[in-house]
Amino acid sequence: MKLVIAERDDKEREAIRWLVSAYSLPIEQVYTAATVEEMMALLEREAPELLYVELDMIPYEQWGKAASCIRLFCQRVIAATAEATFARAKQAIDWQCVDLLVKPLEPAKLKQALRTAASFSAGDGRSRASVGVGGYDDDYRSLFVDERVDVSTHVWLVQAEQPAFSSEVVRFLTGYPFRRRARVLPLTHMAACLFPELPGDGKEEAWKMLRDWEEDHHEPLAVVIMPPDGRRSVRERYQAARRLLETTFFIGYRQVIAPAPDDGPWRHLDPFLTPEEQRQWIEMLERFDHEAVKRWLQREFSDWTSPFPSPEMVRTRLTSILAQIRRFMKTYRLDRGATEREYMRLFQEILYNPVLYRIVQELILFLHRLLDEARQAAEDARVDAIERGLRYMEAHFRDPSLSLEQAAAAAGRSPAYFSHLLSKKRGVTFRQWLTNRRLEEAKRLLRQTDLSIKEIAEQTGFRTAHYLTRVFKAELNQTPTAYRDEQRSYRSSPR
Template sequence: MKIFIIDRDYTEAKGFKWYLESYLLNEIEVYILNSIDQLYQQYQQVHPDILIVEIELIKHPNDIAFFKLARKDGTEIYAITSEPLFQHALKAIQMQVTHFFVKPVDLNHLKYLINSSTKENKTVVNSIGDYDLTNVFYLQLFLNNENGSFLKDNRLFFLIEPEYPKDLSALYSWLKETPIFESIEIYPLSKRIICISEFVEKSLFEKKARTLIREWNIMSGSYINIAIYDREPAQLNEIYLETKKALKQRFYKGFEHIFYVSKQLIPLPLDPLLTPEEQQLWIQGLENLDIQTIKEFLYRLSIDGTYYEQDSIRIHLTSVLAQIRRFMLKYNLHQKAVLEENYRQLFNIILEHPILYTIIQEIILFTQTLMKLAADAKLEFKANYAELAADLIEQQYKNTKLSLIEIANQLGITSNYLSSIFSKHHGVAFKRYLQQIRIQHAQKTLLETNFPISEIAQLNGFEDPNYFAKLFKAYTGQSPNRYRKMLREKRE
């Protein structure tokens, strides 16, 4: 067996040579080269069985074409790199390498691959690549066939789903070349890949599956999930749908997982709309720039071991987004084109992104940006202070000391300026607006409780019960006691 090592680091190449000569089962001859040009010259004189090449040396399309031809001639190709970049991984796929190593190279694994590689394995996998999509397999997959079960020969059916759909083609090409599974049938779909293995020992299969997940991450920088059908034999269509359903667990758990059809999650119901208390939490959290309260609210949706229905969570988070939108409008942040675009992107992420944790992180990051801009807006007098003042009144009307000056101080503006913009925006003076809010809440308290008038006055921001009664009658035309009695008589 003849092996070429093409590496710029001569010392490292000598280490490879010593190890391979010491531990490979076959007698070998190892040639050390330091450039692709040297490879071209040596290749004309000696036809190698194995090429081990540093992928950083591959710089031109002609180099890739050369390795593809060598592959067709029966030469095994192993690529190595010191940087696990995606562009290197794509080169490795185009070169049709048997395996792609990241330095430091696992020499035991390299030895295993070389010792166990056979022409038979390559032939089986490559023949799958030429699979005719009109074959009966795809008809059985999507049509409910009544002709018996599919897994009658103890074959193992599993699905592989990449983190990014755009990686599907690269993943398919990589799967055809990887030696992790000695015998495997591969059938590509639009978003995932079907694999059927003759291997049925699940403990060892899981070890191989985890190796597959790890190697793909090293090679591509992205992740995959694997879902395994482990129930009784059934029709192919049923097997596929059940296994596909198992992959939906990625919403809660992310990637780098092996899911079993027999271990499905049981989601809990969740009210898709925010309660009044939750709405108030968001209003106050945003106004107070309290990102910790916001985080705690969102993280409860992804507590490990608690799984809410996916659609309900998405609707729930669009309700959250409505509160965020209100906050944006209040501070005129929607006028910033970039921020408005980010808001629309966040809306699509909530509706479509496959991972809950990512959705939550995107909401938190966007909210943090809004809070910073809102704080800046206050300092620059660009906020809608009339609306802010009205919100503060709603939150603090019970405070008997609440006044125009107090609200102005909280907003960081002068009382004269607030008085002017408030009356223009609401069509009523600040003092009268505060009185109206207090009377409205007092009406509700009168109806819902049996508290004495003096206590109701105190609960709604009035120090003097007599003044409260006088003002209440001015607004409603009735005294507090008469108002309570009349409404209760109507209800009865």
């Protein structure tokens, strides 16, 4: 097995190389690259089974080219980053990485990731580069290059719900007695089947194969079938099939998925909670209201119909909810121990679980336990007064009459003591925090809406448009209108 290590840091590269040799992994050849160009050249020349890549080394302008090269020439990817952000996690998801490691690297986690990736690759029985007998190279090429238009081939994509079963799926398909000759092409976490001919649209054959699989396997399987349509090439239908395969996030597996007239682009979904939704979550959590939380999640994430939103946008929306939960945990000092570990496990579920309803189920169960713990914490008087006050201020900052006395009462402290705690722990006075939060919301509305300055003032706690303008100029040295024009000009300018 071949491994390419793409890492800018010389010491990191050598340390990983040493770990590979020390762990007795089934890796015979190790290549290293210090730049994106070196990495792409090695991938194209060596077609390795495994790539370790530092995501931070890839500039934005080279991302598309690097991604295409990785998908074409490498079977398994382990990604690493120093930026523990959702953007990096999304990039790892897009590449279907075996694991995403956060620097500084922990040898034990790197060892586990390498062993997992090596076991996947070893189970495949052959690498992409070596599948060249009997015309397989041409078949792979047809998936990625529009050199010829073959409009008569049926294209299937077959995927197990859990990536660990990918090699087993390939073995099953390779030995399966299809009624017509099939080319089985192993891909990352899935397999493509190309049929020069099939009776009808192939749906009956796909369901038969699915039933035969389930006689010996409990792992759910999904099959996307793309019959010939007289117009699109193999590559175009392969790309359409990958897009359809993503709908399993909403509809689950044990499915034969065929193209439908309403298939189209992902529908729009705001991935972030609105201020009103944030307030709802603050209130539900503060009331320890299990049932309200459950109803909200089921209403929001159940009964999806086509056209679906992008799964990545849904995952981002779920992490927005986690942000509210995180603050609630800090308030009740539950961001430690077993609860913290459970929270981090839930975060991984949101990033990687292939089916939405399972994520929602895990989230509901976690919140049920968390709210019980928080209720007990409240009874034990272990609530942080500052966080209670800040939650109240966050929920009511749009009220022009919000006062220090009200926030202090919500925190269970006197106004003078609460003001002292706020200045000591957060470095701001009550009035400074309130002005900054209102300005932050006003800037968001100026960027994202066409509301008038008067309407924005009313929605952000400023008593009049004149007062908003005066505070805006004092803090930002420009008027709200000038700020809006500047932001729109920036968004519309070519990058």
